[in-house]
Amino acid sequence: MGASTRIGIGYDSHRFAPGGPLILGGVSIPADVSLIGHSDADAISHAVTDAVLGAAAAGDIGSLFPDSDEANNGRDSIEMLRSAVASVHALGFVVTNIDVTVVAEYPRVGPHAPAIRARLADALGVAVPAVSVKGKTNEGMGWIGRGEGIACIAVATITSER
Numbered sequence: 001m002g003a004s005t006r007i008g009i010g011y012d013s014h015r016f017a018p019g020g021p022l023i024l025g026g027v028s029i030p031a032d033v034s035l036i037g038h039s040d041a042d043a044i045s046h047a048v049t050d051a052v053l054g055a056a057a058a059g060d061i062g063s064l065f066p067d068s069d070e071a072n073n074g075r076d077s078i079e080m081l082r083s084a085v086a087s088v089h090a091l092g093f094v095v096t097n098i099d100v101t102v103v104a105e106y107p108r109v110g111p112h113a114p115a116i117r118a119r120l121a122d123a124l125g126v127a128v129p130a131v132s133v134k135g136k137t138n139e140g141m142g143w144i145g146r147g148e149g150i151a152c153i154a155v156a157t158i159t160s161e162r
């Protein structure tokens with residue numbers, strides 16, 4: 001049998017709270033808001049983790065790291081991503097590429113995209129060109145437009161030689 005490619009999608013959102021910094025894709029971004037959540041609320045890392053797990057049909061971030069477990073309180077989301085990648089490797093897959101869209105009125109993600117791509121690539125075990133991070137606003141519409149929080153959508157492809 002030849003290589004097979006599979007695709008996964010991940011989505012995450014988190015609410016803003018006053019006072020920075022904001023952790024996105026494992027990078028601390030200077031901002032006057034932060035993200036609230038049980039872990040470090042890193043919405044990029046959570047969406048990417050779910051995309052990778054989804055591609056392998058290996059569950060989701062909530063099943064691997066339940067809110068009910070105190071050990072997950074304030075947990076480093078890049079470490080959760082590394083753990084998800086390890087479980088996908090154990091199933092015989094490697095990550096091929098990742099594409100992420102961040103939807104938020106602020107902060108602007110573009111200036112931080114190179115650092116985020118490097119951090120994600122390291123956790124994913126891929127080269128930086130295999131990781132894409134794009135930012136856009138929601139044109140002022142809805143909860144994102146009102147600056148209540150941030151949403152991230154990620155797609156992952158993984159391949160198996162089996």
Ligand code: MG
Nearest residue numbers: 012013043046
């Ligand atoms: Mg989350």
